[in-house]
């Protein structure tokens with residue numbers, strides 16, 4: 001995932017992304033993500049603006065039921081490459097790289113975008129029921145019949 005500044009045409013071009021990045025995350029999260037999609041590259045001479053949304057997929061462990069599953073998430077990308085190495089121009093929203101010429105390696109900035117876009121917890125599906133805290137049964141497979149202990153006592157005794 002590289003961008004060759006010398007070969008980049010004027011104006012807007014499309015950069016196709018297809019490749020894996022190591023995420024360096026704690027276990028349960030994907031250790032590696034496959035990124036796919038297209039980004040636009042706007043070349044305005046003094047800088048390049050790389051924009052778009054990629055799809056990421058990676059193997060994760062569900063925080064509720066602990067099953068391994070394929071996590072998919074969207075990765076918004078906004079990277080600015082400034083060709084003036086002394087410029088402090090930038091914006092709050094985009095990652096800013098400084099490089100005068102040659103080939104820019106986008107692997108690390110794309111890794112950062114992918115990590116920032118992760119959901120708050122890896123959950124295999126919205127209605128995953130997880131594991132019973134008392135007997136350990138996988139509630140997606142077989143409801144165990146245990147009575148939940150953590151009922152708020154204020155609700156007890158109220159008429160149905």
Ligand SMILES: [Zn+2]
Nearest residue numbers: 062065124128
């Ligand atoms: Zn789950």
Ligand SMILES: [Zn+2]
Nearest residue numbers: 132135144146
């Ligand atoms: Zn149970």
